[in-house]
Amino acid sequence: MTFAATANAIVYTGAEPYFVDVDLATGNMSPELLEQALVRLGAAGESVAAVVPVDLLGKAVDYTAIEEIAARHGVPVLADAAESLGATHRGRAAGSFGRASVLSFNGNKIMTTSGGGMLLTDDSDLASRVRYLATQARQPAIHFEHTDIGYNYRLSNLLAALGRAQLSRLDAMMARRRDLRELYKARFAEVPGVTVFGADGDAEDNVWLSSVLVDESVTGWSPSELSATLIAADIESRPLWKPMHLQPVFAGARGEITGTSEQLFRTGLTLPSGSSLGEPERERVFAVIDDFLATRMR
Ligand SMILES: Cc1ncc(COP(=O)(O)O)c(C=O)c1O
Known part of the structure; x- marks a missing residue:
């Protein structure tokens, strides 16, 4: 349950993604299914390079459980914290777990530099290696000696400056998103069959996006009907991420698939969540x- 970039990064390295389904309450990697995957792959003598959990929509995964399982199987954790800057797990910041983790500063994220991101690690050898590879793998020679294939993955100085300004506003931007989350919670508390996704225990989330889960057998209407009504009023909404094992590009990929991510995809709808939504925009969203x-609850 993620954006394709997580799985693409695995393929770039020549590895094969093995998908692990999620917990229904959070949409995050299920520790039980991770254990099952590592046991299964271990028994088959397959080499597992890394566990790559994703902090879905700004909710940190259960790193306590995931790190313990990965360590027991001797596999490093590389955390995809692209969506969770500002969130915590048991008081510790998202992005500080695993051997390394990544943040995204893409335009849709809670803070942005318009594009780019950051790799975080407290392993200084790994940090040096990443800096080296991300800046074209230049050996320290005046004529640019190369002994490795490098990449141009550096965040530019200008974008880094923009990021510093954004970072100074992170808490305020999170607070605005949380306000909106509370309004959605209050509004949908009165609607049988609708729950705000992940809202139970969201105190440590950065509340990047707010989504609802719709039980059509109770509501009598589907998330796509609400979405169509919003679109008709020029208001964007979207399903949750289409699970990777359903993506044509990953057809045939293996994994521990239970149907939970498919259920979230089928029943979920992400509502306007941005920190820049002002009072008039919020009022318009809620009016629609x-x-x-x-009309539907009559
Ligand atoms: C979970 C996740 N991983 C990775 C990415 C990719 O980040 P970027 O667009 O900065 O490459 C995104 C979003 O864009 C994401 O949501």
Whole structure:
């Protein structure tokens, strides 16, 4: 349950992604299924290079469980914290778990540099190696000696400056997103069959995106009907990430698949969540939702 970039990065290295389904309450990697995957692959004598959990929509995974399982199987954790800057797990910052983790500063993220991201690690040898590879693998020689294939993955200085300004506003931007989350919680508390996804125990989340899960057998309407009504009013909404094992490009990939991510994809809808939504925009979103519910709940 992630954006394709997580799985693409695995393929870039020549490795094969092996997908692990998620817990229903969080959409994050299920520790039980991870254990099952590592036991299965270990028994088959397959080499597992890394466990790559994803902090879905700004909720940190259960790193306590995931790190313990990965360590027991001798596999490093590389955390995809692209969506979770500002979130914590048991008081410790998302992005500080695993051997290394990555953040995204893409335009849709909680803070942005328009594009780019950051790799975080407290392993100084790994940090040097990453800096070297990310800046074209130049050996320290005046004529640019190369003994490795390098990459141009450096964040530019200008974008880094933009990032520093954004970072100074991170807490305020998270607070605005949380405000909006609370409004959605209050609004949908009155609607049988609708829950705000991951809202139970979201105190440590950065609340990047707010989504609802719709039980159509109770509501009588589907997430796509709400979405269509919002789109007709020029308001964007989206399903949750389409699970990777359903993506044509990863057809045939192996994994521990239970159907939970598919269920979240089928029943979820992400609502306007941005920190730049002002009072008039919020009112407009809620007016359209109220109208929709008024006609459907009669
Ligand atoms: C979970 C996840 N991983 C990776 C990425 C990719 O980040 P970027 O767009 O900065 O390459 C994104 C979003 O873009 C994401 O949501």
